[in-house]
Amino acid sequence: MKAHQAQAILLCLGLLSACGGGSLAPGVGGILHSIQITPSGPAVPLGLNQQFTATGKYRDGSTKDITASAAWASSNSGVATITGSGFASSRATGSATISATLSGVSGSSTLTVTQAILVSIAITPANPALVLGTVQQFTATGTFSDGSTQDITGTVTWASSNDTMASINPGGLAAAFTLGSLTISATSGSISGSTTVNVQLATLSSITIRPENGKIAQLTSQQFQAIGTYTDGTTHIVTGKVSWTSSNSGVAEINGGGLASAAGPGTTTITATLDSISASTTLDVSNATLVSISIRPSGRTIMPGTKLSFTATGLFSDNTTQVITRECTWATDNPAVATVGVRGTATGVGPGTANVSATLNGVTGSVPLSVSSATISSISVSPASTVLAPTTSVNCIATGTFSDGSTQAITNVVKWSSSASGVASVSAGGRVTAQSGGNATITAQFGGVNGNASITVDSSPLTSIQVSPPTASIPQHTEVAFHAVGTFVDGKTQDLTTFALWTSSMPSIATINAGHASGLEPGTATIVAVFGGQAGTADLTVTSAAAASLVVSPAARDLERGGFTQFSALAEFSDGTTKDVTPWVTWASSSADVAAITPSGLATSTGTGTTTVTTTMDGVKGTAVLRVR
Numbered sequence: 120m121k122a123h124q125a126q127a128i129l130l131c132l133g134l135l136s137a138c139g140g141g142s143l144a145p146g147v148g149g150i151l152h153s154i155q156i157t158p159s160g161p162a163v164p165l166g167l168n169q170q171f172t173a174t175g176k177y178r179d180g181s182t183k184d185i186t187a188s189a190a191w192a193s194s195n196s197g198v199a200t201i202t203g204s205g206f207a208s209s210r211a212t213g214s215a216t217i218s219a220t221l222s223g224v225s226g227s228s229t230l231t232v233t234q235a236i237l238v239s240i241a242i243t244p245a246n247p248a249l250v251l252g253t254v255q256q257f258t259a260t261g262t263f264s265d266g267s268t269q270d271i272t273g274t275v276t277w278a279s280s281n282d283t284m285a286s287i288n289p290g291g292l293a294a295a296f297t298l299g300s301l302t303i304s305a306t307s308g309s310i311s312g313s314t315t316v317n318v319q320l321a322t323l324s325s326i327t328i329r330p331e332n333g334k335i336a337q338l339t340s341q342q343f344q345a346i347g348t349y350t351d352g353t354t355h356i357v358t359g360k361v362s363w364t365s366s367n368s369g370v371a372e373i374n375g376g377g378l379a380s381a382a383g384p385g386t387t388t389i390t391a392t393l394d395s396i397s398a399s400t401t402l403d404v405s406n407a408t409l410v411s412i413s414i415r416p417s418g419r420t421i422m423p424g425t426k427l428s429f430t431a432t433g434l435f436s437d438n439t440t441q442v443i444t445r446e447c448t449w450a451t452d453n454p455a456v457a458t459v460g461v462r463g464t465a466t467g468v469g470p471g472t473a474n475v476s477a478t479l480n481g482v483t484g485s486v487p488l489s490v491s492s493a494t495i496s497s498i499s500v501s502p503a504s505t506v507l508a509p510t511t512s513v514n515c516i517a518t519g520t521f522s523d524g525s526t527q528a529i530t531n532v533v534k535w536s537s538s539a540s541g542v543a544s545v546s547a548g549g550r551v552t553a554q555s556g557g558n559a560t561i562t563a564q565f566g567g568v569n570g571n572a573s574i575t576v577d578s579s580p581l582t583s584i585q586v587s588p589p590t591a592s593i594p595q596h597t598e599v600a601f602h603a604v605g606t607f608v609d610g611k612t613q614d615l616t617t618f619a620l621w622t623s624s625m626p627s628i629a630t631i632n633a634g635h636a637s638g639l640e641p642g643t644a645t646i647v648a649v650f651g652g653q654a655g656t657a658d659l660t661v662t663s664a665a666a667a668s669l670v671v672s673p674a675a676r677d678l679e680r681g682g683f684t685q686f687s688a689l690a691e692f693s694d695g696t697t698k699d700v701t702p703w704v705t706w707a708s709s710s711a712d713v714a715a716i717t718p719s720g721l722a723t724s725t726g727t728g729t730t731t732v733t734t735t736m737d738g739v740k741g742t743a744v745l746r747v748r
Contacts, residue, residue, distance in 0.1 A: 149177035154189065154219055154226030162231040163209055166265030169230060171205040173219035189219035199230050235265035240275065240305050240312030247314075249285065249295045250321045250351045252620035252649045254656060257291040259305040259312065275305040283652055285318055294647065294654030321351035324626065326361065326391055326398035330718060333389075334403040335381050336435050338480065339446055341402060343377040345391040352623025352644070354632040361391040370404050407435035412447070412477050412484030413681035413723070414463075420489040421457075421467045422521055424566065425532050429463040431477040431484065432683070432723055438711035440723040447477035456490050467491075484681075493521035498533065498570025500563050506575045506611055507543070507553035508651065511618045515549040515572055517563040533563040533570075543574045579607040584615065584655030586648050591657065593638045594664040596736075597690075597698040601634045603648035603655055619648035619655075629659050664694040669704070669741025671734055677746045678714075678724045686720040688734045688741060704734040714745050 155174045163169050175185040191201045195215035201207040207217055209232040218227040239262045249255050261271040277287045280302040287293040287303055295318040304313040327346045335341045347357040363373045370385035379389060384406040390399045411434045421427050433443040449459045453473035459465040465475055470492035476485035497520045505513050519529040535545045542557035551561055556578030563570045583606050593599045603615045621631045625644035629636050636646055638661035646657045670689045678684060690700040706716045713730035716722045722732060724747040732743045 149179040149181050151222055151224050152176050152178050154185065154221065154224055156217065156219055156226045156228040158228065160229050160231070162233050163207075164233050164236040164264040165209050165212055166235050166263065167209060169199075169207045169209075171201070171207060171217055171219070171228065173205060173221075173226060175221065175224075185221055186219075189221045192218050192220070193230075194218070198232050235263040235267065237261045237271075237307055237310050238264050240271070240307065240310055242303065242305055242312050242314040245314050246316075248317045248319055249293065250622070251295050251298060251318055252321075252353075252622045252647065253351050253624065254292055254294045254622075254645065254647050254654060255316075257287070257293060257303060257305075257314075259291065261307065261310075271307060272305075275307045278304045278306070280304070285316060286652065286654070292656075294649055296649060296652050296654075321349040321353065321622075323347050323357075323394045323396050324350050326357070326393065326396055328389065328391055328398050328400045331400050332403070333379075333400070334405065334439065335379075335441055336405050336407045336409065336433075336439070337381045337383055339381055339433070339441060339443055341371075341379045341381070342445075343373070343379060343389060343391070343400075345377060345393075345398070347393065347396075348626060348630055350626060352626035352630050353621060354630050354637075357391075357393055361393040364390045364392070365402075366390070371402055405435070405437055405439070407437040407439065409443075409480050409482045410434045410436055411681070412443070412479065412482055413683075414475065414477055414484050414486045415683055417486040418489075420491050420525070421465075422491050422493055422495065422519065422525075422527055422529075423467045423469055425467050425519075425527055425529055427465050427467075427488065429459075429465065429475060429477070429486070431463060431479075433479065433482075434723075434725050438715065438725055440715040440725060443479055444477070447479045450476050450478070451488070452476070457488050491521065491523060491525070493523040493525060495519050495566040495568050496522050498529070498563050498565060498568050500561065500570045500572040502572065504573040504575070506577050506613060507551070508581065508605065508607070508613055508615075509553050509555055509576060509578055511613065511615065512550055512552045513574075515545070515551055515561055515563070517549060517565070517570055519565060519568075529563075529565055533565040536562045536564070537574075538562070542576050577607055577609065577611050577613075579609040579611065581605050581607055581651035581653050584619065584648055584650060584653045586646065586655040586657040589657050590660075591636075592660040592662060592694075592696070593636075594666075594690075594692045594694065594696060594698065595638045595640055595661050596703045597700055598635055598637050599659070601631075601636060601646055601648070601657055603634065603650070605650060605653065615648070615650050619650040622647045622649070623659075628661050662692075662694055664692040664696065666690040666700070666737040666739045667693050669700075669734055669736060669739050671732060671741040671743040673743060675744045675746070676722075677748065678722075680724050680727055680747055682724050682747070684722050684745070686716070686722060686732055686734075686743060688720065688736070690736060690739075700736055704736045707733045707735070708745075709733065713747050 153176045173186045173189045186205045193201045193215045198213040198215040241260045259272045259275045272291045284297045285295045325348045329344045333341045345358045345361045358377045365373045365387045367387035370387040371379045373379040381404040431444045431447045451473040456471035456473040467490040474485045517530045517533045537545045539559040543559040545551045553576040559574045561572045603619045605615045616634045623631045623644045628642035629644040641663040648655045668691045687701045688704045708716045710730035712726045713728040714722045714724045734741045
């Protein structure tokens with residue numbers, strides 16, 4: 120190149136530079152005129168990032184991505200920082216100017232950092248197994264764009280994929296109604312989280328045998344009962360389901376129904392086993408002989424065609440007493456007046472008096488039974504009217520009024536019928552079960568006389584269950600009764616206590632059976648009643664309060680020899696509460712020659728004299744005086 124040509128080019132470049140005409144891009148023939156940054160004015164939630172792009176515009180009209188070659192900067196690194204590649208990271212809420220510079224040319228954009236947003240929801244517990252009839256509190260934890268977490272249980276929308284299997288309320292409390300698998304979800308805006316729930320049956324956790332450490336005489340029997348406690352806190356009689364064994368058949372054998380028959384003196388271990396769970400108790404068989412038999416009730420009057428059940432109690436040579444109704448041979452001395460079955464149930468035949476007797480091992484006891492000549496005048500059925508929901512039931516009781524003005528319960532001897540068995544059916548014992556919506560008349564018929572009750576079956580959907588009391592506090596080793604009342608769409612209510620499925624959230628603290636909760640150890644449990652796709656709950660606190668005093672009632676009692684009386688115990692606890700603790704205390708009689716007393720507080724006189732009945736709980740005693748003439 121000639122010297123004057125080179126000088127001309129340099130002169131032109133200098134003039135362009137002096138006139139602000141732009142810069143020459145490296146490696147490019149054009150001159151950089153401006154830089155455009157995209158996106159323009161973006162907003163990102165705290166914790167999220169933003170990729171910026173720098174585009175260079177040249178004098179010749181061309182453009183080029185200069186993101187990687189530009190120098191990037193943030194005016195407020197406390198709000199956002201930016202890398203050499205244009206990648207901005209949010210640090211705090213606020214605004215920052217993001218700029219890109221190349222060859223003395225700059226462009227900028229404003230970045231606004233907003234509050235963090237929800238990015239995911241986690242539900243706990245995850246994939247739980249929920250026992251049928253129980254409740255489960257779920258928690259929704261939100262994770263936000265800035266990495267923070269927060270309990271959002273009360274602000275999300277909860278849903279169940281199968282409301283008939285398990286429902287969930289706005290607070291995340293789910294109740295299981297039927298067996299199966301479903302999904303529980305929590306949603307906030309467009310963000311959701313879910314977990315799988317399997318509803319399954321409760322399993323057996325322990326068995327209790329009653330009575331404990333029984334004692335009977337040879338050639339008599341003892342009926343044992345097995346009570347199962349399940350993982351949902353419920354207790355059920357499983358006597359006919361367990362496998363019964365006796366460790367010494369020479370002392371006693373036991374059948375599949377838990378009836379142990381004494382063969383000879385000694386001790387045997389009685390064991391009940393179900394689903395690999397076992398419990399054992401001892402049975403002592405004495406060589407005591409039967410001395411006398413007392414029968415109750417005595418001196419009663421019944422009407423022809425009606426029934427009366429008797430109980431026989433034997434007094435043995437060791438001054439123990441035992442119910443021997445099953446072992447005795449029953450008879451009447453006047454079958455034209457009354458007959459008696461093998462279990463001591465007498466039926467009135469015609470007017471007059473008969474002696475009902477029970478005999479065992481050559482010993483006999485008897486009581487008089489009168490059969491009136493009165494005829495039935497009317498029958499009343501209670502309840503006279505009631506409203507039921509489908510599948511629920513009510514026990515109807517029939518009471519006869521006779522021509523002599525006397526009344527007698529005749530529930531088990533009347534003929535029961537329903538005018539609409541498709542609406543409500545009735546069993547031979549007067550139990551009415553609702554089938555479908557409508558009205559039915561339940562009739563009890565005896566001796567040509569009828570009594571009626573009106574049954575309305577309300578098929579409206581159940582909307583809620585209220586458990587009362589909503590909160591309760593009891594000392595350990597006491598009980599409290601809960602009630603469940605259902606409210607239906609039409610506003611009607613029904614007592615569902617006997618129909619609801621009751622469960623306890625903490626079986627080690629409290630168990631529950633048909634609404635009766637038993638406190639086992641200090642703590643808090645949620646009591647749940649489930650019916651018809653609805654659940655009601657109550658809180659039960661079991662305290663460590665100890666018995667401060669015991670009151671036995673009656674405080675004094677006079678009996679004829681061979682008579683019976685039931686004692687009860689009322690405890691006042693250290694927290695000021697009072698409870699009937701009759702089944703929880705230990706009972707004793709100071710003189711077995713005068714009276715014996717069972718673990719349930721039933722005293723039987725064995726001779727004449729005076730004895731002190733003592734009850735004990737937590738080392739505290741209460742007493743009563745029993746005099747036998």
